[in-house]
Amino acid sequence: MKFSIIGTSWITELFIKATEQTGLATLHSVYSRTENAAKEFAQKHGAMHWFTEMADMLADNETNFVYVASPNSFHFEHTMKCLENGKHVFCEKPLVFTEEQWEKVKHTAEELGLYVFEGYRHLFSPNYYTLKSGLEKAGKIRSAMFQYIQYSSKYDRFKNGEEPNVFAKEFAGGALMDLGVYPLSMAIDLFGEPQEIHYFPVHLSNGIDGSGTLILEYGEFNVTILCSKIAQATIPSEIQGEDGAWTMDHIAPIEKLTFYDRKTKHANELAGEQEEVDMVYELKAFVYMIQQKDKAAYESWMERSRQVAKWTEIARKKQGILFPGE
Amino acid sequence: MKFSIIGTSWITELFIKATEQTGLATLHSVYSRTENAAKEFAQKHGAMHWFTEMADMLADNETNFVYVASPNSFHFEHTMKCLENGKHVFCEKPLVFTEEQWEKVKHTAEELGLYVFEGYRHLFSPNYYTLKSGLEKAGKIRSAMFQYIQYSSKYDRFKNGEEPNVFAKEFAGGALMDLGVYPLSMAIDLFGEPQEIHYFPVHLSNGIDGSGTLILEYGEFNVTILCSKIAQATIPSEIQGEDGAWTMDHIAPIEKLTFYDRKTKHANELAGEQEEVDMVYELKAFVYMIQQKDKAAYESWMERSRQVAKWTEIARKKQGILFPGE
Numbered sequence A, B: 001m002k003f004s005i006i007g008t009s010w011i012t013e014l015f016i017k018a019t020e021q022t023g024l025a026t027l028h029s030v031y032s033r034t035e036n037a038a039k040e041f042a043q044k045h046g047a048m049h050w051f052t053e054m055a056d057m058l059a060d061n062e063t064n065f066v067y068v069a070s071p072n073s074f075h076f077e078h079t080m081k082c083l084e085n086g087k088h089v090f091c092e093k094p095l096v097f098t099e100e101q102w103e104k105v106k107h108t109a110e111e112l113g114l115y116v117f118e119g120y121r122h123l124f125s126p127n128y129y130t131l132k133s134g135l136e137k138a139g140k141i142r143s144a145m146f147q148y149i150q151y152s153s154k155y156d157r158f159k160n161g162e163e164p165n166v167f168a169k170e171f172a173g174g175a176l177m178d179l180g181v182y183p184l185s186m187a188i189d190l191f192g193e194p195q196e197i198h199y200f201p202v203h204l205s206n207g208i209d210g211s212g213t214l215i216l217e218y219g220e221f222n223v224t225i226l227c228s229k230i231a232q233a234t235i236p237s238e239i240q241g242e243d244g245a246w247t248m249d250h251i252a253p254i255e256k257l258t259f260y261d262r263k264t265k266h267a268n269e270l271a272g273e274q275e276e277v278d279m280v281y282e283l284k285a286f287v288y289m290i291q292q293k294d295k296a297a298y299e300s301w302m303e304r305s306r307q308v309a310k311w312t313e314i315a316r317k318k319q320g321i322l323f324p325g326e
Helices: A010-022 A035-044 A054-059 A072-084 A099-112 A126-138 A153-159 A175-191 A279-291 A295-318 B010-022 B035-044 B054-059 B072-084 B099-112 B126-138 B153-159 B175-191 B279-291 B295-318
Strands: A002-006 A026-031 A049-051 A065-068 A088-092 A116-119 A141-149 A196-203 A209-217 A222-228 A237-241 A244-248 A257-261 A266-269 B002-006 B026-031 B049-051 B065-068 B088-092 B116-119 B141-149 B196-203 B209-217 B222-228 B237-241 B244-248 B257-261 B266-269
Touching (some): A002 A054, A026 A035, A026 A054, A035 A049, A065 A072, A072 A088, A072 A099, A088 A279, A116 A279, A116 A295, A126 A175, A126 A237, A126 A244, A126 A257, A141 A175, A141 B141, A141 B209, A141 B222, A175 A196, A196 A295, A209 A295, A209 B141, A209 B209, A209 B222, A222 B209, B002 B010, B010 B026, B010 B279, B026 B035, B026 B054, B054 B072, B072 B088, B072 B099, B088 B279, B099 B295, B126 B175, B126 B237, B126 B244, B141 B175, B175 B196, B175 B209, B175 B222, B175 B295, B196 B295, B209 B295, B279 B295
Parallel strands (some): A002 A065, A026 A049, A065 A088, A088 A116, A141 A222, B002 B026, B065 B088, B088 B116, B141 B222
Antiparallel strands (some): A141 A237, A196 A209, A209 A222, A257 A266, B196 B209, B209 B222
């Protein structure tokens, strides 16, 4: 398959590396607002074409799908444009920031017979499957703590008076949208929709959430999520059951995965070696879904995307965190 | 000093061990509702006297203070009785379960010139002082996660249809009162009173909180507390700042204490050896306070006790967790 890209940051470079490693797709064309950036990126990665007008790139019939990695606030608009031009879409998280946007994407893709995929690399990795398939060893789940805390180099710029996209409401940034959706999507993938959600943001001077705690109430247990772009953390995440505890060194990617058995007091390390570029796993899932026209997988992954969009929207709106158009 | 005890469980045995190790106090008399339990416990620990009537024990002028370790719901009543009989009181946490009870204890002790001390062993240990005095190394605090999760052997009895005190509202039990107050008191000792508190309990069949998540909002950061008597956990607690993270293996006692510096990427282990019976540290603080008539220390520790009582009361009442007399 041939693909085009929207967005030329480090994550796009990683995605291209994943396509090269797997041989599953070839970079066909590059879009960037500036000629220089587009050309340079295209030449660096061996793309034959580059564009400064998105419409021109999307008019090209040779491209099968588009990898969308623009700022969060453009994901919906860019995904829709790609679909309307007959392209499948692989969109970085978050695909949308409202459930309504999700409905439009879903409807349009269905009408045009295209596939949309939200990039959640952590939910497609082998170590995550080990966790998911072995979850019941922990017995009745009674508590979970997931953390995604990463001091952003862009926070230094913010402190110097700038407003990088990931710290701007205008670009649908903030700790919840940028990092929190990783653990939130994992909770929903593992446990389904919560009964209720609560968000306790720590606001920066411009009103964006630099840190925050998210509570997902499931009745018989809570999932507590810490996300932050402005702090340092070292502790693992954990799922705490009556019979034992599953511990992950990180949410994405999982490199260490331990099950501790309460009764035997024995800890078992269960992680295997994973590809360093862990995007290869989601890329494979995406390509196989399209090639095999796997509607069942598509529907279940899109339904998970809907749930994540719905609950992040509820969580942030309760706190008055509003994005463009809201 | 000579002391008497109310309550004959494992925690009282530990307290006696602490008095023996330090030589700071001698067990004088034992109270238990049943003659056999009182006599057996007294003989085991070399106490000269035992009583089945609390009034008789408290009428004895030779006793200087009483160690109160009855079920949570009796702490207030027993503390008041001891004071009214002229005894200083060392009361296990939680001293009270309402701020009103705290006011009465404080007033009575003041009137009678006596000291009351709430047993929070973790706040008097050397490793905790290392943390507290080095806290600023983490820079601006942006987040903290404290967990006290311990599967209780009494939960197995609960599952078999019994209702042990620590799982009964009647005895002011539950995860928050029994374990949550440890991390909560640490947060208040480190950071002062929060602006707001929220509790998300996981209820057992009788309405008691078997697990729960507590959020303390401080504006510039949250402290998130997980407490549970019905799950297994292995992860440390952590204070997460802009410049680094402090990690503790447990809330009480701290045996490993690590500071990770974000800029140098270097982790420093800072815990020292501590007494295995970590109650010796709080016992020393208590005895010195009385001997040196240290009103300043007394006031500051009692004020911390008031704050903990106040915020636990707010947290649980928001959730309709009511105890005897409420």
